[in-house]
Amino acid sequence: MKLITAIVKPFKLDDVKDALKAAGVQGITVSEVRGFGRQGGHSETYRGAEYKIDFVPKVRLELVVDDSSVDAVIAAIKASANTGKIGDGKIWVASVDRLVRIRTGEEGPDAI
């Protein structure tokens, strides 16, 4: 089992969600986050004074999938979140040691 985490542009969230559903994903957890990568932040001007906004709003998606689905899920996110402009985000994959469905107590791939 793998944990796939993706950071995407907030306005791309619906497209990514649709693409993941189409790829057969059962569930996603989404959080609003802020951060910076190579895109950096931006500046805002209030009453003529400039303020540097270092952390730009992004959306983080987290989903646990079976090893066999990893490539399809990455492909779906990559295609749907891509705008071709700087700041499109990142996807990373980590191994998951244990997964438990709280309601039934099922464990491992059965709990996905």
Next chain:
Amino acid sequence: MESGNIAWVLISAALVLFMTPGLAFFYGGMDRNRNVLNMLMMNFYCVLIIPILWVAVGYSLSQTPFDNDFIGGFDSFFLKDITVAGDGMSLAIVAFLGMFAAITPALISGAVADRMKFSAWAIFVPVWSLLVYVPVFKWVYGGWLADRGSIDFAGGTAIHVNAGIAALAAVMVLGKRKSAPTPPHSMPLVMIGTGILWFGWFGFNAGSALAANGAAAQAFMNTFLAAAAAGLAWILIEWLRDGHPTNLGAASGIVAGLVAITPAAGYVSGPSPIFIGLIAGVICCYAVRLKHKFGYDDALDVVGVHFVGGLVGSLLIGFFANPSFFDGAFMEGIFYGGSAKLLLEQAIANGAAIVWSFVLTYGIMVALKKTIGVRVSEESEAGGLDLAEHGETAYHGAQ
């Protein structure tokens, strides 16, 4: 006719009361998210303490006996002898003027944001009102400055210049904030506040005719036009200079225009309010940058908008006053065939208000600093005044 007059003054009084929450949102939105409730409370506190003070002694000391040049007396202590006899207008006027007394110290709250102890503010407001607002109000409305020939329709000198220069004195004693200024935490709140202020300002200015008459209608029109012209001027400058017309620029311009037309509202006509608004919008748009140059920490630009805007509007009366239009007993401005006498009197009146307000405010703040202290602890300042001073938070979650 009397019933029409009293109806308009009572409605205007309610409109002016509504300006204090408007100001609270205007400032609160500009403030940081961990101090917004403290800002709202500093404003709302003014409409808790001042009405009582006003009825007890403020009105009496600021008005009666009318012939006194410098300060009134105790003739109307707790509204003694003010009755509902006749049309009840004298009572309506006490209420109307009480609303002005309430919002004036509230203006200062924007300067001292993010660091002033609420207990110090709680004492500052009534003391400042009695020692600074009341005498200056008396000088301007029925005292020596009025006798000399200066005019102030709805409180450019008595309210905006007075509170604006007091804000400068207050932050000079208070000192700078520990952490760097942040952008407005909620621009929508700022815009709501601006809308409420503009709405209420029709009562502030047109109500100051104290009658439902032509002067009220012209003051209403002037309030409409000057705010629009100043807001327009401000966003045009931003657009050309900084690249974007901002909401905060529009809001700041509207307020600067409203401040500038306040002293002139019942004395100018025709296109004059548009010129006054444009001039005030341009000057205030640059004046808010003075704090960066001179290093005083006027958090939300009370000096740049209220002091400068009020002074500009009051001095422009010296050019634009048009007594023949109003059939009024005041001097002509330079553009209407007058001499520079009115301009000189306007300068003297503002100079007197500036000196009195600055010196007394500085003194009150130093006295507070040496006794109960005026600043919150560094820990409270870092963690937010909402929680430290009021035990509340505006937004639950990460601050």
